[in-house]
Amino acid sequence: MSNTKSWGNYPKVAASRVTISETERLKALLNEVDDVISYGNGRSYGDSALNDNVVCIKPKNYFLNFDEEKGLLHIQAGALLSDILEFSVPRGWFLKVSPGTKLITVGGAIASDIHGKNHHVEGCFSESVAMLSLLLPSGEIVSCSNTENVDLFRATCGGMGLTGVIVDAKIYLKKIRSRYIDQKTIKTKNLKETFEAFEKYKDQPYSVAWIDCLAKKGRMGRSLLMVGDFSDDGQLDFVPKKKLNIPFYFPSFVLNTLSVKLFNAFYYGKVKAGVSEQRVDFDTFFYPLDSINNWNRIYGKNGFTQYQFILPKKNSFEGLEEILKTIANSGKGSFLSVLKLYGKENENYLSFPIEGYSLALDFKIEKGLFPLLDQLDEIVINKGGRIYLAKDARVSKATFEKGYPRIEVFRKLRRKYNMHEKFNSIQSKRLGI
Template identity: 70%
Template sequence: MSLRSWGNYPKINNRSFRFDGISTLKKIIENNNKLIPHGNGRSYGDSALSENIITVKPHDLFISFDDQQGIVHVQSGVLLSEILAALVPRGWFLKVTPGTKLITVGGAIASDVHGKNHHIAGCFSESVEMFNLMLPDGKIITCSKDENTELFKATCGGMGLTGVILDAKISLKKINSKFINQTTIKTRNLKETFEAFENNKNKTYSVAWIDCLAKGSELGRCLLMLGDFRDDGKLDYKTKKKLNIPFNFPSFALNTLSVKAFNWLYYGKVKETISKQKVDIDTFFYPLDSLSNWKRIYGENGFTQYQFILPKETSFEGLEKILKTIADSGKGSFLAVLKLYGKANENYLSFPMEGYSLALDFKIEKGLFELLEQLDKIVVHHGGRIYLAKDVRVSKIIFEQGYPQIDRFRALRKKYNMNEKFNSLQSQRVGI
């Protein structure tokens, strides 16, 4: 059984090796090349695919929890959802969480993930107190912001290319409710969308859903969702029963018309310019997790997510061009998520920088990659970059222009022999 990534594309043959103990892991690394660690298979593209895959999920024990400081020490295969299930009832939440909780702690570090509060709390690495990393020679090194900082900065966002993360201490934030007060702001165009983001920079959580098929004067219209935790003492958090999509949809199910209809309904359902709701953690942070295998909506051929970020100065102009290009192409996307980010961190390959990021889902079909190449050019022209955790096709040239610290990363890989042992399809394609 070959492993796939979340986008179900590409489909390649691979062998997997189970990491369930330090000594077995050492042997796996010793005996194989072209290895890449694989968590819960939620990265969209080919960043966790290779000929030889180390499955990290079986390495999933909680090691300790300090309930004074709110620091949990877990093995790298533990899912964020498991941390929440254990600790939300005790009043703790992740400082940084992406839009799915079904990822491993190791994966969260390797992609240096971020969430709706990036403008305030930064990336996942901000909450990482330390981790232990197994290097290609089997040595185990402790890394943190103060210890082996070079390896720390390379591994956070390093896409599993620096070795295997064994365990990590994650610091959490105190909450006093499982509910969030949500405010939804409806905007009519891109200018209003930007203004809404700027005016709400002090709100803890913010994200916008953009109707990327809207054209002309409606280009860039959005629903901006803002939120913050309530303070009502209600912490009886339980994950709800999930719905499952049992099979792949036929590929014609998703077309310009159906996406247009969905977007129209979704946007049209909100009547007021500003509305308020009380929602729970899962609804606010993880809306798609309640639908198992939602990727199957995109059919057997799979899909990809195109996520880029532009520096603040060029964001408006760049986004306008990109949204126009997409709307003209007629290639629809259910999910187009826009967000204003805070400052970049020092990690070599972390994605965020201060500016606006847009993420769009596309099913894999003829003409798509040509469209994305057009978008690439607009992105780098405006000083932006592509998110590796989502990517499955970006070229070496485009990648390099977006990541100025790449040579530092390459040098470190060479120094520790990581380039001999650890490679993904993606790392080979973009020459990391």
């Protein structure tokens, strides 16, 4: 038994962990334990990879093949995206889809069907997956893709590890000519301007906005929209970077309304008005927080949660206005608030993205937080939106079900393959998945 945590440090679970590196041992394990969930690098925020029994898949991290003609990489599920980039960037290849951290496993990327700053162009991670191998409760390993075992593929991508253990996958990479990004930062004064800027820069492959969620009235929704694309300069060499570390948990009072307000004002204020241009390394552009080890410790020992929701485009403006107002009035600040316009929804049963705007907010766990989030849930559901499972540790079953209308198809498939008797997380039990 050891304390197993997710990135939010909430909840904490005493789990018995089994580390596997060989497929044969993994199969044997399935006969020994019931009620188990795969655990990658512990970067999902809530309780989706936590249970009394977890299988650590990280040691299974070998590169099996790389087809340089097609940019097709065959890789085991425990490999980190950072392993891939270290290998691929000097050779002129990049992930087609990458989230805001490269410190997640390939298996985790598939199970959460993660997305990135280019969702409006490239879709989710699953759209770069040519094939994946899945270990079923029966001990059989099946290969799934858009053309083979399609139902298993659609359930497994975004399926939060609840369909089996993802063993390996073939993923397409994209060609790049530089490790640098030509970036534009657009400073907006309010939510309306922010929305207009997103629309105006829609043809940029990468876009994301940091939003000041404590700004009120006329300044509500003021943002820094960052858009960009890979440069063309042929510079691909590896540049090692220094890392900072947060050596201990900050006392929980460090982050309060005042300090977050100050940070937000400073962060917003230091950028020039209008449009400015920068050239930044891909690490700075995609993974700013990866350069600080253990950054989650700034939220203190009690941990934090990330509240991420998405609203259909037609209701986004109204919905966001209402939500930002509610947050600003509550005084609970989130100093990492990220807004993004998404592209079309895919066909996976539980993938998060739909076409519309998503907002992600980090809150430290404290008294009064969960009632506020319940209030936000209500607005999200009323506007036809949903909550992201990879970030969640507290949403109710009813809220979840309203947001994910295809859940019944997923449940049926779980029963068909006996997955519900073998693969469960604390989250899946809470939500009756």
